[in-house]
Amino acid sequence: MFSLAKLRNIKEEGVYFNSHIDGRKIFMxxxxxxxxxxxxxxxxxxxxxxxxxxxxxxxxxxxxxxxxxxxxxxxxxxxxxxxxxxxxxxxxxxxxxxxxxxxxxxxxxxxxxxxxxxxxxxxxxxxxxxxxxxxxxxxxxxxxxxxxxxxxxxxxxxxxxxxxxxxxxxxxxxxxxxVMPSRNARHGQLFTWDGVRNLNNAKYETDESPIDEHCDCPVCKSFSRAYIRHLLKSGEMLGMRLAVLHNLYFYNNLMEVIREKLDNGTFAEFYEKYRNILGVRI
Ligand SMILES: [Zn+2]
CATH class of the missing domain: 3.20.20.105 (Queuine tRNA-ribosyltransferase-like)
Known part of the structure; x- marks a missing residue:
């Protein structure tokens, strides 16, 4: 109901709100x-x-x-x-x-x-x-x-x-x-093991390296920063799809590594190292 704040009325029995499509009254x-x-x-x-x-x-x-x-x-x-x-x-x-x-x-x-x-x-x-x-x-x-x-x-x-x-x-x-991995990807923001990369930056115009040099995803294996940047800049849907694919892979991989580090007792070291890296804008 949070995102419908302007349309809702909260009572003890539940919430009354108007459909954002046709104004119809709905109770939940x-x-x-x-x-x-x-x-x-x-x-x-x-x-x-x-x-x-x-x-x-x-x-x-x-x-x-x-x-x-x-x-x-x-x-x-x-x-x-x-x-x-x-x-x-x-x-x-x-x-x-x-x-x-x-x-x-x-x-x-x-x-x-x-x-x-x-x-x-x-x-x-x-x-x-x-x-x-x-x-x-x-x-x-x-x-x-x-x-x-x-x-x-x-x-x-x-x-x-x-x-x-x-x-x-x-x-x-x-x-x-x-929603962050997919939504940010569509705007050219890519998460990597070196930090956060914004593919809209002009410095990637002719950069032939992958989004993330440490990533094993299908996008990083086959496509360059320059090519994906070109697709995003031209409004080609493929650019968004490749960016989303990489970010989702990165998030899954991050959780996998976290579980592994917790299991083998090395999470503290991993945490100390990466808390200062993953958010850096590169
Ligand atoms: Zn990747």
């Missing part, structure tokens, strides 16, 4: 959200929550978080009911709770404790990366992490850059989702 509450996600049969269903804007006043955020907890309980009841039905697509569907509370540490912690008691399949931290400084986001993660169950997946919603991911893993996060 926790039960409707669970039914939709159950019909999709996704591996993970996310709880129905309110993601407050940043900045939001303390009182509004407190009331919103309490309602989000009441909504979560309704989500659990509805999900249990749906799983007991014969025709349900995915009876193993997991339900993740979402921690909210804006930038207020006490609300965040109190909420995480409450939802931890409800024994969900996983715990997301929501409502971050909505315009606050990265340092604030890291502080919130550090504040709530000790109260998130140790044996459940921790998911940071809508994050982020390779550095954000590295910093969050160092603070105990397991799972991420973000």
């Amino acid at each position: 509450g926790p039960e409707e959200s669970m039914r939709i996600q159950s019909n999709l049969g996704s591996t993970i269903a996310m709880a129905f929550d309110e993601c407050v804007e940043n900045p939001s006043p303390y009182e509004y955020t407190r009331d919103s978080v309490q309602r989000t907890t009441r909504w979560l309980k309704r989500c659990i009841t509805e999900m249990d009911r749906l799983k007991s039905l014969d025709g349900t697509l995915n009876k193993q569907q997991m339900l993740f709770a979402i921690n909210q509370g804006g930038i207020f540490r006490d609300l965040r912690i109190e909420h995480m404790k409450e939802i931890a008691d409800l024994n969900l399949d996983g715990y997301a931290i929501g409502g971050l990366a909505v315009g606050e400084p990265a340092e604030t986001m890291y502080e919130i993660i550090e504040a709530v992490e000790p109260f998130a169950p140790k044996d459940k997946t921790r998911y940071l919603m809508g994050v982020g850059t390779p550095v954000n991911i590295l910093e969050s893993v160092a603070r105990g996060v397991d799972l991420f989702d973000c």
